[in-house]
Amino acid sequence: DQQVKQNSPSLSVQEGRISILNCDYTNSMFDYLLWYKKYPAEGPTFLISISSIKDKNEDGRFTVFLNKSAKHLSLHIVPSQPGDSAVYFCAASARNNAGNMLTFGGGTRLMVKP
């Protein structure tokens, strides 16, 4: 039972265009949703997060949108750059956790072509 799903295993985008990565979740108790980026041979690095009480958060080229009623999260990267090529994971943190535990989606491999 996957609580966090990324239905697109890969995405290819031209440099300068918008990249849109999507994520769906089922647990309404998630209070923070996050995006992590992972390069080969490195651990995931935190990119951006959004509280479940908000619908948008922006940080430079990265914007995360949350549709709470649809339990849908998306990450927009504008403009996309070749250095953005990586695997992107969405993750969720639940309010009723005893501690720090993240539930991850399966990841989407983004390829930005020059």
Next chain:
Amino acid sequence: KAGVTQTPRYLIKTRGQQVTLSCSPISGHRSVSWYQQTPGQGLQFLFEYFSETQRNKGNFPGRFSGRQFSNSRSEMNVSTLELGDSALYLCASSADAHSYEQYFGPGTRLTVT
């Protein structure tokens, strides 16, 4: 500040053996979490420690265990290794008891033959 460090980076073991992986969190961080990454299952939560106490445990068999020391360093142990335990094991640290933002180490790549 130095990041999360994990040792060893690569490890090859034989089925039936046991293995211990080590993680040093970012200085001052007291929470350490462990995750397993495999191609088929993605990133799955193993367990989390805070102040030497296990607070959360994922859905893994009892062969997977861990501990945390007073200096916040953590170890995880896998006994009676199986081929399916081949994976990238990632450690992440957080600053405090309820921080959703986690900082990951580079991982230990374990291969079981």
